[in-house]
Amino acid sequence: MRTVLVAALGLICALPALAADMPPKPVRLGLCAACHGETGMAQIPGAPNLAGQRLDYLRKALKDYRDGSRNVPLMRAAIGPVSDADLDQLARWYSAQTPQPQAAAQP
Numbered sequence: 001m002r003t004v005l006v007a008a009l010g011l012i013c014a015l016p017a018l019a020a021d022m023p024p025k026p027v028r029l030g031l032c033a034a035c036h037g038e039t040g041m042a043q044i045p046g047a048p049n050l051a052g053q054r055l056d057y058l059r060k061a062l063k064d065y066r067d068g069s070r071n072v073p074l075m076r077a078a079i080g081p082v083s084d085a086d087l088d089q090l091a092r093w094y095s096a097q098t099p100q101p102q103a104a105a106q107p
Helices: 002-020 029-036 055-067 073-079 084-096
Strands: none
Touching (some): 029 073, 029 084, 055 073, 055 084
16 A cells, blocks of 8 residues: 555656646647647648657748748648747747657548
8 A cells, every 4th residue: 555655656756847847838739739739649631640750840831831932832821920939839839749659540
């Protein structure tokens, strides 16, 4: 019983440190989450999973969508006139998420 208590206490003490590694939830996450999911796992067919992607890749991709270098009208409209700070926050959020296994598609 004592071992279980010590383990539980250790876990409780470690939780704030684990949470400190997770970036704050972006204010502009809502529109992104509609397709890519709040945790970066796609919600609709054709939308890529963003969870666990490299931070520098996500940051550049978001800027390219916003600036028109990547010509995807849906993404450009969704991003709109977002600041570099907002894009960075979105990239940090999605890169910090843990990818989850996808359910197998039914034939």
